Amino acid sequence: MKTNAIEEALVERFLRYIKIPSQSKANGGKAVPSTEEQWDMARLLQSELEELGVQDVSLSDKCVLTGRLPANLPPDAPHVPAIGFCAHIDTVDVSLSPVVKPRRLHYEGGDIVLHAEKEIVMRAAEHPELAPYVDQELIVTDGTSVLGADNKAAIANIMTALASLTDDASLWHGDIYVAFVPDEECGLWGSKNMDFSKFPVDYAYTIDCCALGEVVYETFNAGSAEVTIHGVSAHPMSAKGVLVNPTLLAVDFVNLFDRRETPECTEGTEGYIWCQTIRSNPTTATVELNIRDHDKARYEARKRLILENVEKLRQMETRCRVECRMEDTYGNIADAVTDDNRQAIDHIYEAMRRLGITPKTIAMRGGTDGSFISTKGILTPNYFTGGLNFHSNCEFLPIPSLRKSYELTMALIALAYEKAQ
Structure with missing residues (x-):
């Protein structure tokens, strides 16, 4: 297809997908998917994959959709x-409307009035990221929701690439596997429930970050800890020497950590321990902590520090009972890189060079589905969708950047064939 036809196909798919509300809800993975609406998105994609002739299409009881486009190779x-290729079907729940009302516009600079009646304006002075996109076509919201380019721009990209490959028999390629997963936004629960026997790839890609040129193959190591403090309740008139206040002990526990090593005080590859919540009543307090570090050794040291501080709290108040539950959430993609699989990363930079895209390599202060998939022995770096301001009502998608993301997908598929010759 010509460039304009490709753009229209991408936009048409993207607008179709964002019509389906598919917000996820944090529930600690107790139910996957976390919302019924994600099934609607998965079933639409299942139907479209089958129409394209994708084989081995399977929708699991956890709403994980997989399929295989068979290799198209010359003899010998x-x-x-x-x-x-992996993308998530859920959109983030940030207390905005689940219904997306998009608008396509030609951006001429300055402010963008998203919703005149409600006086919702994306002001250029507050959003300098708009400046590079003057004279481009953008897709924006009406200001009452996120746009959903995170991650439905990626889904449009992958589905359009599959359509291109099935339409043109001259495009040689090996087996292409796809995975569309739920609940990425609330804990990577979809990828954690993948059946990897249905995703037997040499390497993979997620398409789940922002502006044109962004590349991610280094993410946090991530974990969580839940510390439960059991105190002793007593009536105030007879509390002296009896009452053990779990709320105050929770505050004492949090104060054992370095305030300079928290999200608001760190950047780049600096890690942290983040006290996210304290819940308490007269007998029990629960402290929830997030643990993050790019360096595996420092990450493990942070986990040990939590256990050391739990023990300090026990010694501070011997009458309390303290429990700690800790688990790993995902790993650093970079830790999965080997001499045998690093072509997955090398090909991104080679493809960008050929396409005239300037790479912007980022050590992500977060994770992707690829952060978990990589722990399963499948290196899964990440590249841009083209969208900006994810998780915001000011999210927008420059259409030329979406096209470039698609072109990168096609170039990566072509490079895998070319380099094998």
Whole structure:
């Protein structure tokens, strides 16, 4: 297809997908998917994959959708690596409307009035990220919701690429596997419930970060801890020497940590321990902590520090009972890089060079589905969708950047074949 036709196909798919409300809800993975609406998105994609002739299409009881586009190779071709592409079907719940009302516009600079009646304006002075997109077509919201380019721009990208490959028999490629997963926004629960026997790839990609050129293959190591403090309740008139206040002990516990190593005091590859919540009543207090660090050794040291501080709290007040539950959430993609699989990353930079895209390599202060998939022995770096201001009512998607993201997907597929010759 010509460039304009590709853009229109991408936009048409994207607008179709964001019509389906598919917000996820944090529930600690107790139910996957966390919302019924995600099934609607998965079933639409299942139907579209089947219409394209994708084989082995499977929708699991956890709403994980997988499929395989069989290799299209000339006779006597050597082995071509099987590549996977993963995108999440949920959109974030940030207390905005689940219904997206998009608008396509030609941006001429200055402020963008998203909703005149409600006086919702994306002001250029507050959003300098708009400046590079003057004279481009953008898709924006009406200011009452997120746009959902995170991550439905990626879904449009992958589905359009599959359509291009099935339409043109001259495009040689190895097996292409796809995985569309729920509940990324609330804990990567979809990828954690993948059946990897249905995703037998040499390496994979997620398409789940922002502006044109962004590349991520270094993410946090991530974990969580829940510390429960059991105190002793007593009536104030007879509390002396009896009452053990779990709320005050929770505050004492949090104060054992370095206030300079928290999210608001760190940047780049600096890690932290984040006290997210304290819940308490007269007998029990629960402290929830997030643990993050790019460096694996420092990450493990932070986990040990939490256990050391739990023990300090026990010694501070021997009458309390303290329990600690800790678990790993995902790993640093970079820790999965080997000599055998680093072509997945090298190909991104080679493809960008050919497409004239300037790479912007980011050590992400967060994680992607690829952060978990990489812990399963499948290196899964990440590249841009083109969207900006994710998780905001000022989210927007420059259409030329969306097209470039698609072109990168196609170039990565072509490079896997080319380098195998």
